Amino acid sequence: MKNFKIFKGLVRKEFLHILRDWRSLTMLLGIPIVLVLLFGSVMTMEIKDANIAVVDHAKDHDSKELINLISTSEFFKLVKYLDTSDEIDEEFKKGTIRMAFVFDKDFGYKLHHEGHAQIQLIADGSKILTSPSLISYGKIIINKHIASKNPPSRAGYYIIPTVRMMYNKNLNGRYMTVPGIMSTVILLVGALMTSLSITKEKELGTMELLLSTPINRFLIMFAKIVPYLITSFISALSIIWAAKYVFEVPVSGSMGLLLLNTVLYILTALALGLLISTFANSQLTAMMITMTLLMLPTEVLSGMTFPTDSLPVVLQWLGKLLPSTWFNIISKGILLQGAKGGSLFFETTILVVMVMVFYFWSVIRFKPRLQ
Amino acid sequence: MSQPEKAYSISVENLTKKFDDFVAVDKITFNVKKGEIFGFLGANGAGKTTAMRMLIGVLEPTSGKGEVAGFDIFKNSRKLKKHIGYMSQKFSLYDDLTAKENMRFFGGIYGLTNKEIRNRTKELLTHFGMEHIEKERVSSLPLGWKQKLAFCTALMHKPDVVFLDEPTSGVDPSIRRQFWEMIYETAEGGVTVLVTTHNMDEAEYCHRISMMVAGKMITVDTPQNLKDKYKLETMGEVFLHLARGYEKEHAITAS
Numbered sequence: 060m061k062n063f064k065i066f067k068g069l070v071r072k073e074f075l076h077i078l079r080d081w082r083s084l085t086m087l088l089g090i091p092i093v094l095v096l097l098f099g100s101v102m103t104m105e106i107k108d109a110n111i112a113v114v115d116h117a118k119d120h121d122s123k124e125l126i127n128l129i130s131t132s133e134f135f136k137l138v139k140y141l142d143t144s145d146e147i148d149e150e151f152k153k154g155t156i157r158m159a160f161v162f163d164k165d166f167g168y169k170l171h172h173e174g175h176a177q178i179q180l181i182a183d184g185s186k187i188l189t190s191p192s193l194i195s196y197g198k199i200i201i202n203k204h205i206a207s208k209n210p211p212s213r214a215g216y217y218i219i220p221t222v223r224m225m226y227n228k229n230l231n232g233r234y235m236t237v238p239g240i241m242s243t244v245i246l247l248v249g250a251l252m253t254s255l256s257i258t259k260e261k262e263l264g265t266m267e268l269l270l271s272t273p274i275n276r277f278l279i280m281f282a283k284i285v286p287y288l289i290t291s292f293i294s295a296l297s298i299i300w301a302a303k304y305v306f307e308v309p310v311s312g313s314m315g316l317l318l319l320n321t322v323l324y325i326l327t328a329l330a331l332g333l334l335i336s337t338f339a340n341s342q343l344t345a346m347m348i349t350m351t352l353l354m355l356p357t358e359v360l361s362g363m364t365f366p367t368d369s370l371p372v373v374l375q376w377l378g379k380l381l382p383s384t385w386f387n388i389i390s391k392g393i394l395l396q397g398a399k400g401g402s403l404f405f406e407t408t409i410l411v412v413m414v415m416v417f418y419f420w421s422v423i424r425f426k427p428r429l430q
Numbered sequence: 431m432s433q434p435e436k437a438y439s440i441s442v443e444n445l446t447k448k449f450d451d452f453v454a455v456d457k458i459t460f461n462v463k464k465g466e467i468f469g470f471l472g473a474n475g476a477g478k479t480t481a482m483r484m485l486i487g488v489l490e491p492t493s494g495k496g497e498v499a500g501f502d503i504f505k506n507s508r509k510l511k512k513h514i515g516y517m518s519q520k521f522s523l524y525d526d527l528t529a530k531e532n533m534r535f536f537g538g539i540y541g542l543t544n545k546e547i548r549n550r551t552k553e554l555l556t557h558f559g560m561e562h563i564e565k566e567r568v569s570s571l572p573l574g575w576k577q578k579l580a581f582c583t584a585l586m587h588k589p590d591v592v593f594l595d596e597p598t599s600g601v602d603p604s605i606r607r608q609f610w611e612m613i614y615e616t617a618e619g620g621v622t623v624l625v626t627t628h629n630m631d632e633a634e635y636c637h638r639i640s641m642m643v644a645g646k647m648i649t650v651d652t653p654q655n656l657k658d659k660y661k662l663e664t665m666g667e668v669f670l671h672l673a674r675g676y677e678k679e680h681a682i683t684a685s
Contacts, residue, residue: 061541068538072527079526264522270488271516272539273508 065274069282076256077286087252087290091244092297096305098240109193112139112147112156117166125178128204129160134196144179151183158182158193237302238390242324242383243357245295249328250335250353252287254345257336276425280418284329291325302394311397320389320403323410327382330417337424357383385409438497439464439591439622440485445494447480454480456645457494462624462638464590467617469636470626471669476642478626479519482593485624486516499590512540515584515592519599519626521576525569529560529579532568533586540587547586554582558612574605581612585621592616594625598632610635630666641669643676 077084111129115122130137138156141147150156161179163169169176180197182190260266269279299317302308310317332349339345360370360378370378378384385406392398392406400407440462447455455477462468470478483489485498487507496503501510523532530551537547555561560582563575571579577597584592594613598606610632617623617637625636633639633653640650649656649672656668 065539065541068535072524072531072535075527075531076524263525264518264520265524267488267518267520268516268522268536269539271486271511271514271518272536273511273541274539 062275062278066278066282069278070285073256073282073286077290083252083255084290087248087287088294088297091248091294092301094244095237095240095298095301098236108136109134109157109189110138110155111135112141112150112159113137114141114144114147114159114161116164117162117168119167121167121170121176122162125162125201125204126160129197129200132196132200134193134200147181157186157189158197160197237306237308238394239361239387241295241298241302242361242386242390243354244298245291245321245325246328246331246357246383246386247349247353248294249287249291249325250332250349251346252291253283253329253332254335254339254349255332255342256283256287257333258339258342258345261336261340262342277422280333280422280425283333284326287329288322288325291329292322295321295325308394310394312393312399316400316403317390317393320386320393320407320410323407323414324382324386324389326414327386327410327417330414330421331382333421334417334424337421353381353383356381360384361387382410382413385413438462439466439499440468440624441497442485443495445481445484445496446492447477447484447489448492453645455484458640458642458647460640460647460650462622464622465617465620467613467623467625467635467637469633469639470624470642471628471630471633471639471665472626472642473628473673477645478642479595480645481642482595482624482626486514486593487511512587513590515587515589517577517580517584517592517594517597519595521573521580523568523576523580523583526567528565528567529555529571530564532579533583536583537586542587550586550588554585557615558582574601574609577601578605578609578612581609585616589621591622591624594623596626596628598627598629606632630664630669633665633669639665641672643673646676648672648676 077087113126113129115126126137129135135158139150141150141159144159144161147156147159147161150159159179159181161181163177166176166178178201180194182193184190257266260269296318299321303310331353335345335348335352339348356377360374361381361384368375389398389403389406389410392403438461440460442461443459444457445455445459446453446457458481460468470481472478480489484491485496485503487498487503487510491503498510499513501507501513503510524535527535533551533554534547537550542550551564552561555564558578560575560578563571563579568576568579581592581594581597584594598609601609613623613625613635625632627633636653638650638652639656640647642648651659653665653668657663657665660668660671662668662671
């Protein structure tokens with residue numbers, strides 16, 4: 060009871076710090092949402108009337124029918140007929156087209172006699188955010204066309220669209236980025252907040268004064284978590300709101316489950332910040348450690364921008380040490396795949412273990428005495 | 431207070447602190463009576479702050495014995511901390527909180543009830559004529575007032591011993607005088623005061639002083655006795671005389 064009162068006093072003091080320091084308040088509440096809006100709007104460019112070229116080796120009825128369908132759709136605008144596939148590269152480089160369709164020589168013949176024919180869809184893989192959408196729009200038109208030709212009763216002919224990405228072979232899906240940014244931002248801001256708030260007290264000398272009082276070190280550490288959990292949660296809510304309503308990322312799974320896991324993830328970030336503060340004696344050091352340890356690794360190793368299965372095994376294992384790797388799986392699972400709590404049990408457990416390890420490790424390292 | 435009545439508030443025997451090979455505090459021995467104002471005098475780097483940090487339980491001593499307010503500094507540092515107040519060399523209250531909020535916070539940490547905190551805050555601020563700064567943010571106060579406030583905060587939980595580490599460095603003379611009046615009033619109330627300084631005028635105000643040179647305590651006595659002994663006018667001269675003598679003696683033995 061007495062400890063609870065002391066704890067309340069500590070938390071009240073932390074809140075006063077936060078409320079009176081408009082810079083950290085802005086950082087806590089403003090920057091995350093601004094970052095997500097920024098990254099998100101780069102990502103969700105509307106695709107309409109994308110310029111395309113067609114290489115029609117067949118020049119038969121079937122190819123013309125499909126080309127007509129493609130060029131009259133709202134997504135594509137046919138700007139050029141090319142004679143050979145070799146010319147495509149040049150058009151891409153000039154920037155006149157964003158995508159090309161290549162029809163096989165015997166397109167119609169193969170379709171009717173062999174039951175399948177090929178169209179090649181070529182897009183610019185370096186335009187990582189739009190090309191996948193272009194490809195999928197192209198596929199949709201082709202598949203619709205096939206479906207309209209095939210009565211459902213008989214297995215008829217079909218077209219196999221083969222897809223080739225130029226310049227960048229591994230692509231991420233369209234909605235991968237918002238959950239990815241969300242996990243990076245929450246982790247960075249959370250870890251920075253707690254690590255800076257403790258190292259600040261070391262710099263000012265108030266930590267020495269705190270250590271000269273009979274206060275329990277568990278309480279000092281725990282009191283640093285509570286206020287930032289609340290502010291980080293508000294900031295996470297604004298990010299989720301932006302994801303859902305501004306970027307229309309589908310929320311296929313349970314929102315409650317997502318929020319619960321977000322709280323857990325915020326706790327992981329804050330506890331990690333505590334741990335960092337036990338290794339740093341100044342705010343500058345704390346910031347350097349947090350940035351080096353989390354910023355680049357989170358972007359590269361946690362599957363946010365690059366698929367992790369193409370990384371060397373050692374880096375994959377390093378990635379597994381990052382909390383964001385697991386939260387990426389959880390948030391993408393819930394948002395995009397509608398995953399239930401049960402199927403995410405493993406990832407959630409890992410986050411729980413991480414919180415415990417970070418917290419207790421930092422309490423052990425946080426010495427009640429100076430050295 | 432609940433601790434048994436002891437002859438001494440602080441008693442230290444051969445207390446030593448080593449940082450790797452460097453001996454910061456070298457076998458110091460002294461006793462301080464209840465209600466006494468005891469000064470640690472010495473140049474910067476003489477080991478005053480290190481000695482004080484061991485006595486308040488934030489720094490682990492390497493060897494020796496020590497008891498503060500009836501508690502062993504090795505075994506009972508947690509209990510000891512309840513009975514002492516500390517004012518560090520660097521001003522260290524929270525700048526973004528008001529005077530009252532700082533006092534409330536530290537009172538709370540020592541487990542005082544809200545009522546006790548209210549009464550004690552009012553009592554201290556009124557007693558030392560500081561009521562008007564109650565609602566001021568600490569950052570807006572002049573240094574002298576900050577130091578007086580830090581002293582009040584260190585007294586919130588009615589400690590038996592207060593440790594003041596260079597409390598008046600950088601403070602102008604009139605406020606310094608007021609500060610020493612605060613120290614006297616506190617000591618008269620039965621609180622033991624241990625204060626470090628490198629200001630020789632201030633040394634005259636202490637009941638007894640100890641001089642530290644290079645981690646060693648070279649003398650412990652009242653200012654008057656020291657001046658009589660060496661037939662010198664001021665404490666400054668006494669200090670120079672003793673420090674030079676010590677260094678000379680050491681230079682000879684070392685060569």
